[in-house]
Amino acid sequence: MRQPSTALLLAAGLGTRLRPLTLVRAKPAIPVAGQPMVARIIRWLAAAQISDVVINLHALPETIATIVGDGSEFGVRARYSWEQPEVLGSAGGPRQALDILGDDIFLIVNGDTLTDLSIRPLIDAHATGDALVTMAVIPNPRPEHYSGLHVADDGAVLGVVPRGSAVPSFHFIGVQVAQSQAFAGAPKGRVPEMLQTLLADRFQMKVHWETKSESGYSLVLAKKGARLKKSAPDAARSSTDC
Secondary structure, X not given: OOOOOEEEEEOOXXXXXXXOHHHOOOHHHOEEOOEEHHHHHHHHHHHOOOOEEEEEEOOOHHHHHHHHOOOHHHOOEEEEEEOOOOOOHHHHHHHXXXXXXOOOEEEEEEOOOEEOOOHHHHHHHHHXXXXXXXXXXXXXXXXXXXXXXXXOOOOEEEEEEOOOOOOOOEEEEEEEEEEOHHHHOOXXXXXXXXXXXXXXXXXXXXXXXXOOXXXXXXXXXXXXXXXXXXXXXXXXXXXXXX
């Protein structure tokens, strides 16, 4: 599979858990060690040969657009998908941005994810899994804080484990490879969140790995009947605890 050159950066959220900081700037615009999160994410994408970044905006959009501009400072082309008067969610946002993205395969990255994930192995996992969406996951590092995915021994995703549960689960780190057709059939506007949408009966979900280790898995979501092969991205560290 070819390397995607386009990424959708999800930056429309309200950032309520970081208030009062997010009363004056959008969450991805908040600096970490002197650099706004959105700048760090775009530099990471550019280093992975992503040349076209689409950013969805809603809350305090000018605080992100002022940092990113046209993207030339970061070596990418930056464009924007405006979500007004409401946030469209993690499925509605990609649905609205499809025409701007203009590609049949692209990355989706959460606007508060800082990671050293290697993108190429994730893309390879997506290609070999014959999936519509492939999400990077790790064993849930803080089950008392995060909900997670309940996974059977054969890799089938059984559902969502609520935070605080003793059931082992996997944590989505905020990076995924997606086919445009995963969202093309959804109505425009606000639709159910992505995970709930993909857990609908049109899909089956599995986690596949070559070596079951302590880190580095890929969550493969595919149409029912699709043939899935074992694959895994490199181990990665990430921070989505904001």
